[in-house]
Amino acid sequence: ADTSFYPGxxxxxxxxxxxxxxxVYxxxxxxxxGKDWHRPCLKCEKCNKTLSAGSHAEHDGKPYCNSPCYSALFGPKGFGRGGAESHTFTK
Incomplete structure (x- = not known):
């Protein structure tokens, strides 16, 4: 018997x-x-935060959260511009 979802x-x-x-089902x-991921596998390469499709940054084909990881790693350098020290955590 043919058990595939698509006969033939x-x-x-x-x-x-x-x-x-x-x-990936x-x-x-x-x-x-441009690729299909498992929902739990789409995470920031740096901090491991789960990401949503289209709402994150990319570098060398790998996903990163926009802030603070992508900004700190690949953004403009200099005091108060993209470094971890410029990110303010709010509750």
Whole structure:
């Protein structure tokens, strides 16, 4: 019996998550940076914060939160401009 979801095509390849390299199924997929990720795998490379598709920065194909990580790592350098010392944490 044909148990595939698409009769006649038994070689469906699922996209692989760029973080964990496991298959990404439709229900758990989030697309960002032109790739399909598991929702929990789309995290900032520096601080590990979970990110939302389209609301984060990218450097060399890797996701980063906009602030403070991307700003501190890749933003303009100088006193009070993008360094960790210029970020104010609020409650």
């Amino acid at each position: 095509d038994q070689h469906i390849t699922m996209p692989k998550c760029p973080k964990c390299t496991k298959e 439709f229900a758990e997929r989030v697309t960002s940076l």
